[in-house]
Amino acid sequence: MSEFASGTLTAKNIHLSFGSNHVLRGIDLHVEKGTTASVIGPSGSGKSTLLRVMNRLIEPEQGDILLDGRSVLKDNPDELRRRIGMVFQQFNLFPHKTVVENVSLALRKLRGMSKEQAREDALAQLDLVGLKHKADARPANLSGGQQQRVAIARALAMKPEVMFFDEATSALDPELVKGVLALMTDLAKGGMTMVVVTHEMGFSRNVSDTVTFMDAGVVVETGSPEQLFTEPRTDRLKGFLSDVL
Amino acid sequence: MDLQEILKQLGETFLDWKAIGEVIPKMFAVGLPNTIVLAVTSGVIGTVLGMVLALMGISRNPVARWIARIYTDVLRGLPPVLTILVIGLGFGPIIRQLSGSTSPYPLAVAALSLMSAAYIGEIFRSGIQSVDKGQLEATRALGFGYGPAMRLVVVPQGVRRVLPALVNQFIALIKESSLVFLLGLLASEREIFQIGKDAASTSGNLSPYVAAAIFYLALTIPLTHFVNWIDRRLRTGRPEKKEPDEAAAVVGKGAQA
Numbered sequence: 058m059s060e061f062a063s064g065t066l067t068a069k070n071i072h073l074s075f076g077s078n079h080v081l082r083g084i085d086l087h088v089e090k091g092t093t094a095s096v097i098g099p100s101g102s103g104k105s106t107l108l109r110v111m112n113r114l115i116e117p118e119q120g121d122i123l124l125d126g127r128s129v130l131k132d133n134p135d136e137l138r139r140r141i142g143m144v145f146q147q148f149n150l151f152p153h154k155t156v157v158e159n160v161s162l163a164l165r166k167l168r169g170m171s172k173e174q175a176r177e178d179a180l181a182q183l184d185l186v187g188l189k190h191k192a193d194a195r196p197a198n199l200s201g202g203q204q205q206r207v208a209i210a211r212a213l214a215m216k217p218e219v220m221f222f223d224e225a226t227s228a229l230d231p232e233l234v235k236g237v238l239a240l241m242t243d244l245a246k247g248g249m250t251m252v253v254v255t256h257e258m259g260f261s262r263n264v265s266d267t268v269t270f271m272d273a274g275v276v277v278e279t280g281s282p283e284q285l286f287t288e289p290r291t292d293r294l295k296g297f298l299s300d301v302l
Numbered sequence: 303m304d305l306q307e308i309l310k311q312l313g314e315t316f317l318d319w320k321a322i323g324e325v326i327p328k329m330f331a332v333g334l335p336n337t338i339v340l341a342v343t344s345g346v347i348g349t350v351l352g353m354v355l356a357l358m359g360i361s362r363n364p365v366a367r368w369i370a371r372i373y374t375d376v377l378r379g380l381p382p383v384l385t386i387l388v389i390g391l392g393f394g395p396i397i398r399q400l401s402g403s404t405s406p407y408p409l410a411v412a413a414l415s416l417m418s419a420a421y422i423g424e425i426f427r428s429g430i431q432s433v434d435k436g437q438l439e440a441t442r443a444l445g446f447g448y449g450p451a452m453r454l455v456v457v458p459q460g461v462r463r464v465l466p467a468l469v470n471q472f473i474a475l476i477k478e479s480s481l482v483f484l485l486g487l488l489a490s491e492r493e494i495f496q497i498g499k500d501a502a503s504t505s506g507n508l509s510p511y512v513a514a515a516i517f518y519l520a521l522t523i524p525l526t527h528f529v530n531w532i533d534r535r536l537r538t539g540r541p542e543k544k545e546p547d548e549a550a551a552v553v554g555k556g557a558q559a
Contacts, residue, residue: 138444139444145439147436149440151459167446
């Protein structure tokens with residue numbers, strides 16, 4: 058029972074290099090419909106890049122990406138991205154537009170809704186993240202936590218089948234992290250398929266269904282949160298956990 | 303020659319009120335409209351061309367980048383006098399043959415437009431490139447293609463940031479429009495500077511130039527202040543009250559602890 062029309066996402070043997078820098082070295086990731094996969098690992102391990110490859114903001118050099126079992130590499134990448142919502146560390150709201158315009162822009166221009174319909178939909182989406190009363194404010198007049206909730210509403214408005222979170226709470230003041238994590242937890246519980254790149258070990262451990270530990274462009278360990286957090290098998294994960302916990 | 307005589311001579315040379323009074327009606331009737339038409343049309347064309355150049359300059363296509371680069375380097379590197387003469391006199395005969403018109407006016411507009419496009423292109427390019435990369439990425443992540451993402455999100459932000467520089471360029475254009483006198487415009491096409499120049503040469507007195515100066519300043523000084531106003535507005539934003547909301551909640555929490 059899901060509130061969302063979620064999909065199953067699979068990345069197979071993804072390779073990517075920037076020049077001589079081999080950033081992703083054969084990554085496999087499988088996220089079952091309605092589940093949350095968190096991806097943890099040290100900075101520069103390729104986690105954020107993996108997200109960008111999976112929605113084809115960056116094209117992989119090798120490997121395959123499947124949504125509901127079907128390869129999406131031959132699809133129009135713009136259409137693929139309409140099916141995958143993405144939330145960024147720096148929010149990336151459009152500063153020249155109001156909060157509700159941030160959410161309704163894609164509805165109007167990509168879904169072809171009328172201005173009124175798009176605004177109505179956007180307001181409903183803002184209501185879900187508790188920010189309907191800020192609809193006509195500018196993003197600059199919102200706190201970081203509120204901005205990130207608007208960014209989540211903006212991504213959700215497109216009714217995505219999968220949501221990507223790229224260190225969504227890393228740029229927030231500590232007291233604002235909780236609200237955003239609570240919203241992400243609600244989405245996960247609501248049956249959204251999510252891939253969460255995060256440094257929030259609490260979220261990774263308590264909310265996600267699977268945890269994947271990446272280092273230097275490879276998946277070092279993957280499994281349930283209990284397996285990874287209580288019985289890490291590799292020295293690299295043990296070292297990482299002792300650094301962050 | 304004593305001081306009083308010097309002052310008197312200077313006064314007669316520059317502030318001959320009769321000469322100024324005689325030239326002013328013509329400045330209003332002919333010079334001012336022509337200066338405005340020249341500056342505004344070439345400003346508009348230059349802005350459109352400048353945007354094309356800016357987008358070519360940041361394009362992923364190296365040929366487009368090179369064309370924009372060479373165009374900009376050449377047109378920015380030449381003295382305006384030279385560009386106006388070369389375009390006006392060089393293309394004049396061709397236009398005459400093609401259209402039968404002997405007026406150099408369109409060529410004056412073309413020369414001013416092409417020159418300002420080079421500057422405006424650079425202004426737009428720097429503005430667009432100053433927009434955070436995350437903006438394009440977030441727009442594309444929503445499912446927009448490169449073109450729509452640039453048009454709807456990146457370019458509007460970039461342009462907003464360089465509005466002051468853009469208005470400065472319009473001020474420069476108003477001043478540079480005076481150089482079109484070199485092309486020998488018809489009597490009805492003469493702009494502020496040439497009206498002043500004509501009157502000065504017939505009367506042998508420089509006061510008409512002073513009249514021209516007043517007209518230029520009446521156009522450029524308000525624009526300068528307009529630039530400052532936009533600049534301030536962009537820096538501080540529209541005055542908007544920040545609600546206490548979460549900030550206050552934090553203080554509250556601290557107070558409870």
